[in-house]
Amino acid sequence: MAAIHPSVDFRSDTVTWPTEAMRAAMASAVVGDDVYGEDPTVSALEDLAAAMLGKEAGLFVTSGTQGNLIAALSHAQRGDEAIMGEDAHTFCWEAGGMAVLGSLTPRPLPTDHRGRMDLTQIRHAIREDDPHLPTSRLILLENSSGGNHGAALEPEYFEAVHAIAQTHGLRVHLDGARLFNAATALGCAPTAMTQWVDSVSICLSKGLCAPVGSVLVGSQDFIHMARRQRKLLGGGMRQAGVLAAAGVIALKTMTQRLQDDHTTAQQLAQGLATIPGILINPAQVETNMVFFDLADTLPLAPTDLVNRLKQGYDLHIGGYHHRTLRAVTHYWITPEQVNHLIAAIRAIVQGE
Numbered sequence: 001m002a003a004i005h006p007s008v009d010f011r012s013d014t015v016t017w018p019t020e021a022m023r024a025a026m027a028s029a030v031v032g033d034d035v036y037g038e039d040p041t042v043s044a045l046e047d048l049a050a051a052m053l054g055k056e057a058g059l060f061v062t063s064g065t066q067g068n069l070i071a072a073l074s075h076a077q078r079g080d081e082a083i084m085g086e087d088a089h090t091f092c093w094e095a096g097g098m099a100v101l102g103s104l105t106p107r108p109l110p111t112d113h114r115g116r117m118d119l120t121q122i123r124h125a126i127r128e129d130d131p132h133l134p135t136s137r138l139i140l141l142e143n144s145s146g147g148n149h150g151a152a153l154e155p156e157y158f159e160a161v162h163a164i165a166q167t168h169g170l171r172v173h174l175d176g177a178r179l180f181n182a183a184t185a186l187g188c189a190p191t192a193m194t195q196w197v198d199s200v201s202i203c204l205s206k207g208l209c210a211p212v213g214s215v216l217v218g219s220q221d222f223i224h225m226a227r228r229q230r231k232l233l234g235g236g237m238r239q240a241g242v243l244a245a246a247g248v249i250a251l252k253t254m255t256q257r258l259q260d261d262h263t264t265a266q267q268l269a270q271g272l273a274t275i276p277g278i279l280i281n282p283a284q285v286e287t288n289m290v291f292f293d294l295a296d297t298l299p300l301a302p303t304d305l306v307n308r309l310k311q312g313y314d315l316h317i318g319g320y321h322h323r324t325l326r327a328v329t330h331y332w333i334t335p336e337q338v339n340h341l342i343a344a345i346r347a348i349v350q351g352e
C-alpha cells in the first residue's frame with residue numbers, strides 16, 4: 001500500500017499525489033523507447049489528449065513550463081514577438097524561457113480582473129512590417145487564469161482573439177494547465193475553447209493528480225516541429241509509459257470529477273467570508289482557487305498566518321503577494337478539511 005503523506009496541503013493542486021489506480025497502472029504499463037516512437041502507452045496518451053482537445057496530434061512533455069516553451073519555440077523564430085497577459089504564467093513564472101532560449105521578445109499587455117487582454121490593445125500591439133521592429137508572431141492565452149482567481153474564460157474570448165490572429169497571420173497558443181477546470185466551470189467541452197487556438201498545453205500533474213507531465217497538442221506539422229524542440233531541450237524520455245499510464249487515467253477519469261474541487265473551493269470561500277478581517281468575494285471563485293486578503297486593520301502578517309497554520313494545525317496554504325493568500329482545493333482535500341481550515345483561520349485571526 002502506498003504511503004500517503006498526512007499533511008493537508010492547500011498550497012496548490014500541483015501537490016497532489018497519484019491515486020491508487022494510477023500507481024497500479026504505472027506498475028503494469030507496457031513501455032518502449034519513446035524517443036524511437038516505440039512506447040505504446042505514451043502514444044495512447046498523446047492520441048487521447050489530441051482527441052479530447054480536437055487536434056491532430058499530441059506530444060508528452062515533462063511539464064507545463066516545457067509544453068509552453070516548446071510551443072513558443074515551434075511557432076516562432078529568433079527575433080519574433082509574443083503577445084501575452086502581463087500576469088500570465090508564461091510571462092511571470094517560467095524563468096523567461098522563451099526569451100532566454102528562443103530569443104523571442106515577450107510583449108506583455110494588461111489584463112482585466114479575470115485575466116483577459118483587451119482586444120483593442122491586442123490589435124494595437126501587433127506590429128507593422130518594419131525592419132526596426134520585432135515581428136509579431138504569437139499570442140499566448142491561459143485558461144483557467146491562475147493569476148486571476150482561476151477565472152474560467154469563455155469560448156467567446158478565444159473566438160475573438162482567433163479572429164484577430166487570423167487577420168494578422170499570428171499563431172495562438174493556449175496554456176491550458178487547468179483547461180479542464182475551466183471547461184467544468186463553464187459546463188462546456190474543452191474543444192469549445194481549443195477550436196480557436198493552434199496549440200494547447202494541458203497539465204496532467206495538477207488537479208488531475210498524475211505525478212508528472214503535460215501534453216502539448218496541435219497539427220501534425222506543429223507536433224513534428226515540437227518533437228524536435230523537445231529533444232533539443234533534453235525532454236525526450238525513454239520508457240516514459242510508466243508516467244503516461246497515470247496520465248491516461250488522469251484524462252479519462254480525473255477530468256470528470258473536478259466539480260467536486262470547485263464545490264470545496266466555494267465552501268472555503270463562503271466560510272472565509274464570514275470571518276471579520278478576511279476579505280474575499282466568493283462570487284470571484286469560479287474554479288478551484290481561493291484567493292483572499294487580510295484587511296489592513298488586521299494586526300496579522302500573511303507569513304504569520306501561513307506559519308501558524310503550518311505549525312499549529314499542519315495546514316498548508318500559500319502566500320501570494322502583499323496581503324493576499326491562496327488556498328487551492330483538489331482531489332486530496334475533503335469538505336471536513338475545508339471546515340478545519342476555516343476554523344483554524346478564524347481562531348488565528350481572532351487571536352485565540
Ligand SMILES: Cc1ncc(COP(=O)(O)O)c(C=O)c1O
Pocket residue numbers: 014062063064065066089090142146175177178203205214
Ligand atoms: C497556469 C500555469 N501554467 C503553466 C504552469 C507550469 O506547469 P509546471 O509546473 O508543470 O511547469 C503552471 C504551474 O503551476 C500554471 O499554473
